[in-house]
Amino acid sequence: MAEAFQFELVSPERLLVSEQVESVVIPGAEGEMTVMAHHAPVMTTIKPGVVTVKTAAGKEERYVVFGGFADIVPAGCTLLAESAVAVGDIDRTDLARRIQEAREDAADAKDDEARSKAEQFLSQLTTLEGAILPA
């Protein structure tokens, strides 16, 4: 069994998770990464995606996050999410609304840079939708 470390998932509204975990999979802006104990200090932004938490007790929990960033130090990992919900509680209409908004953003974008950013965000959201809503 791997060593446990402290993981915290915080959204502006509340502290969702604060416990000892074995590993966490984070959807980093430049690719997914698995964080385990004694990870080298890294700071990364995250894209919309699923965070998979494997707790020290061996349970696996999944959370959907919409952007934010992660602060990883050897002693623990803090994930500051712009908004986060447990996968079980995800609201389909909310997700659809976000996608709709992203679509509008992409359509309204003034310059190429903003448009590519918005489109990237949109594609991340649709991938996310595909990943969590087949059920």
Added chain:
Amino acid sequence: MPSLKDLRNRIASVKATQKITKAMQMVAAAKLRRAQEAAEAARPYSERMGAVLANITQAVGGGGDAPALMTGTGKDDVHLLVVCTAERGLCGGFNSQIARFARDHIRRLLADGKQVKIICVGKKGFDILRRDYASMIIDRVDLREVKTLGFVNADAIARKVIHLFGEGSFDVCTLFYSQFKSVISQIPTAQQIIPAGVASAPAAAADGGNAVYEYEPEPGEILSDLIPRNISVQVFRALLENAAGEMGAKMSAMDNATRNAGDMINKLSITYNRQRQAQITKELIEIISGAEAL
């Protein structure tokens, strides 16, 4: 001299008022607890955010790639004030306190020859500031429909501010809100959010944050993502503090009102009883003197 009936009516109406204020006080107390919980739940996020921001600021070292939101435009001519007040009255001096504080600030800025723009969050502040500075109010945010304050609300305001900044319509942005100290004391506070205060930088050193971080993507890029988010967080915190403060102020204001109504009822009851007594005495005298005359 009011008649007995008038007095009875007045006592009844004051009693009704007292019931209302009492109910409002209890509602405010319940809401206060919820608002306080919300404010507390939001605290870890803003604390972490502060720590991370301090850390990353250090990494970037205020170099050339620091975003404009952080360094400012280098000018100090146009000030944007975001004044957050409550949506409803009946909470003592809460709203006027913030408005007065903002007004003093505006006066000072104007005296220095600066240009001032105002965004009002909340109806009450708008009503007060409109009297003197109607021409300076460029926007108002209405949160009356909002049941529970969410991060989305704060984010919308922050986005508006950042958008304006992007257009170059102001140089310095200050947030006005009331800091929640306790139920009876709320302190009006001004907080500069653009350019972001770099005061947090030394905190990182104390935090032992000198570990060598890897950044993904580049620090500058993270920073440019982080700063707007930090502004949203500050606004969110201000809104939450305000919500708690409003409820606290309302609670004590309604408590006072209830007590005043109680005093008034006592006074009116005494007058009422005296008058009733006087009337009885008068009737007795009439009967007795009538009997004696026989």
